[in-house]
Amino acid sequence: MTEPSHSRRYLLNGINRDAPRPEPGLYLVATPIGHLSDMSLRGLDLIAGADVLACEDTRVTGKLLQRFGIKRRMTAYHEHSGEDVARMLVEDIAAGGSLALVSDAGTPLVSDPGYALVRTAIEAGVPVIAVPGASAILTALAVSGLPSDAFFFAGFLPAKEKARADRLQALVRVPGTLIFYEAPHRIAESLVAMGEPFGERPAAVCRELTKMHETVYRGTVHELSKRFGEMDQVKGEIVVCIGPPGEDAPPAEEDVETILIGLLAEMKPTKAAQEAARMTGLNRRDLYSRALDLKGRLP
Template sequence: MSDPADNPRDFTVLGQSRAAPRPEPALYLVATPIGNLGDITLRALEIIAGADRLACEDTRVTGKLLQRFSIERRMTAYHEHNAEEAGPALIEAVAAGQSVALVSDAGTPLVSDPGYRLVQQAHEAGVRVVPIPGASAPVAALAASGLPSDAFFFAGFLPQKEKARAERLEELARVPGTLVLFEAPHRIAASLAAMAAVFPERRAAVCRELTKMHETVYRGLLPELAAGFAAMAEVRGEIVVCIAPPAAEAVAEVGEADRILAGLLAEMKPAKAAQEAARLTGLARRDLYRRALDMKGR
């Protein structure tokens, strides 16, 4: 069965049918709602309906979006398990003069999904890439958190294993901005406990089910949030955690420690340099040793 790209497709908004023009040849990165389907933009609907090809993570998820806006068309699966095969075919389609729309299951493509590979391939092939902005869970959470938003760092998901998670949090402790992370509901209590151990003085916001019926934002110091979630019988839904940045004094302290470490490493091995830096700065030797190894390239 052919997908009649040469014929105009329609979509329906608020009960009214609108025609979707055929976009120019390009790879379009189309943001879709993170929960509430009403957050889709008119431009996104035009591209989704009008593009020659529609690539998505899960055809079942995208199918619900198409059904909501009365869009009838075929979809091409593009996800981490078939990216090697599906990616080149999509790039070839654009190079041959077609328009390709890429959507993720929710939010903006490339934010914590495999779409970046496709964009890399597009640039290498000289194919035009066009972002169609819209919903983004990290930005929505940051806006709702009440935490500083002039500088922030999106860190995706933390490692699942306890040791690796603690090490990653220690690395993130030096970031001079609000941290934004994703977490699964069955791991949120353990992750908050780990965060509280590294950042006991920092405020945070746990944003759950953003834009959906049971949207909730929990705010407080990390130890308070960790205790609260540990007491919950069950946690459900999509979760984004925002953590306040370190105090200016802490950032300056870390910078001074790095300067001292760099000087000591010129004459000492990492373990000895960390021990001496700990004596001079009062910071934890374990953290300084890890930093020394990073400086030496392990």
């Protein structure tokens, strides 16, 4: 399993360091999200010393290896790698080898394909060890200025409008700061969609974290939506943080139905939806559809 071209050495501050060969196991090694100096010493030991280095994109990880003078072969493990690849890698570990898994940036398994490999390793009784380091989620939360005692990572939103709206609505009552990843070409559109359920909540759009052009925009969701809507072009990697619901959070589903039933006893669905929207802050068109459905079921 040991690679012929594997030197087990790396360069740190101009000095060559020998990396020890780790104990058998699957090591989840965090890598920098931007600034390469954020790479940990333990992580470098694992990347240089493990028998196999598995990564999403060999070109991206290759830049990290070059920065620290690490000369070794890489094994591609990405979203298109099948179960056979995961099983083969785990079998090598079970035979006494060590494998370092890295993502393109940050901590493995967060919005990347490492989950299947970890599940296969656990089922095979292979040790799984985390080597912590950079995380865009925690970095964004730290600089956002939003409550950090409770938070929910929601990943990337669906691209289609209806699925995205449904996903956002499902998160309205989560009692913590919401964190999303978003692509630069979709950020303006996503902020508009976020404005429907979260408009007046405080938020932060964090761009290019730890990099030269790091920027954090703060304001309400509506304010940020307007600001990004006026930008010609947005570049870089983006994390969006939205503050938790306050005392004026939208009511629970059962409460919304109760409100609509009460209003329908006195007014038509159109007027009931309009009044319910004013009372709850929810989308009037959605409330109208629900009012029509309830009207048909009421005695």
